[in-house]
Amino acid sequence: MTYFTLPTRRFRAAAEKLSWGVKVVGLMAALQGMARYAALVFKSPDNAEVLLKSGQILEFDFPSQFPPAFIIFGDYIDPEFYFLRDVAGTHWCVVDAGAAIGHFSIFVATTLSDVKVEAFEPSSANVATLRRNISRNNVGACVSVHQLALSNRKDVARFVTAPNSWNSQLAPEGADASGTEIVQVETLDAMLDALSLHHVDVLKINVAGFEPAVLEGAMQSLAAGRVDIMILLLGLPSLPHYAAIAALGYRFFYYHPRQRTLFEVTRFDADSVLSHRPWPARHIIAIRDAALGSLVAGVIDVRPLTETTAPEKPRRRQMGKSAAGGS
Template sequence: MLWGFQIVGVRAILQGAARISYLYVRRPKRSELKLRSGQILEFGFPSQLPRALLMFGDFVDPEFPFLRRIFRGDWIVADVGAAIGQFTLFAATLPVAFVHAFEPSAANVAVLSRNLQRNGVNERTKPHKVAFSNTESESHFETTASTWVSGLSETGTEVVSVRTLDAEFERLGLKHVSVLKINVAGFEPQVLEGAEAFLSKGGADILILLLGLASLPWYAKIATYGYRFFYFHPNENTLYELTSFDAKSVLDHRPWPARNIIAIHQSAIEASISTGIGIRKIESSFLAR
């Protein structure tokens, strides 16, 4: 909350709290939110309620202003764990050339498709109903009361195709993407394991990865493939570089409580710097603020 007050201000926080309270009073089956970046995001209530978006707005996560500063119109973007489409919509309306959105939940895919159609970006986007892991199979998928944290489960009632990112991208002819975002509710290590061949070749210029302690060994491994890890500070227009991947180094040195970490392949660093973005090494004294 302190972070939110600092970034968006007291008035915006109170307005967001009022919006959430109003929804719980009315309890509609479906509602929508106009994002500050211009899109309309539909969601089912309460299972798809985007609390952080309603409370803080869509420019709080630092990867959004970072990508807005450096994007090019020829980018191909892959959104793994697309949910109802916030990141996909953002990328498609930057605008970039094309966005592939991967999401296993049927409920999420239905709303994702409506959001793409409603915002007029369906010709530059494609939803794929598929789950990613470190093996290929069919599996049960459990859609929980909050669809944001659904996942593969033996008790799930929905059967989904499970693919490795390596194999699925090869099927789609995706030899290279400009941005690969992965947010799969704690299953990131398995997805990264299934993407190792792609990443070892520098297949993505930029990675946006949901932070998780279980992913720390993968950050270290990915770094050996030419990726450098950062937090972006929008107010300072600066990338702060991480060089250690223990829990303290990763979690205690965020410019604010960022939910995602940014990795940029060495071959794409120069393009980011050319836009006027600075790079600084994180020092031990640089604590979350």
């Protein structure tokens, strides 16, 4: 198995997402989206917004917060969004680590019923847009914003908001301080205690490659079974952490939205995790074994992920509201 350098992997990932996004939404819709993309790049406004087919509105600064997939495909296409719709209960508690401009928090707040979202984001620029999106989507009553970074330690550190703010991260020690801001750093264990969150239904972690550090700062909570579902950005450095989390009673899956099936990953080498995804995915889903049965009973099948699990050509599923949402 050959693994590629970071720029090559990003190019391949973008090409894969474009290819599968076209298959999900259809060629005509994708072409219309590409026209929107080109028009936006040509106009180069300071800020813009996109109205998604699911009904959410996302504002963003241009070009630093520009979300190409939402512009081209016009909706949420990643499988974890379908998964959450399919299993969602009521009165869930959701933690969004790396909230950025709020696409995940806004989805959860507008799709799930009676949900409470705790959104963590250190970048001042992102937080400003996140708050605007919360207001635009009328979800201020259920989304709380915490401007701080999550890691494996309590600290005060410099945070770099990159030109592409989706790739922003804590600055390495000794790095040039220009273009950075001082942020509070906490562990997820400490924040769950501080917020009196004794049970979390969904924990999403997407922090531009710093997922291992965030997971290290959450291990006490995971060991105690305080989190039922995790949605984790894939990354080679995270693989040993997946194995450690599995030893705490969690099972790892990819979700096939058309088949409504979870495909279980049981080995955590790079080939087993990355090479046999049944549906294009940037995130892996971890579920506490004790919670799995009640989550999927009568709704979702569970099957092993094998080398013969072949990706299937997608057909468009409407996102809509969850069954629990009542509309």
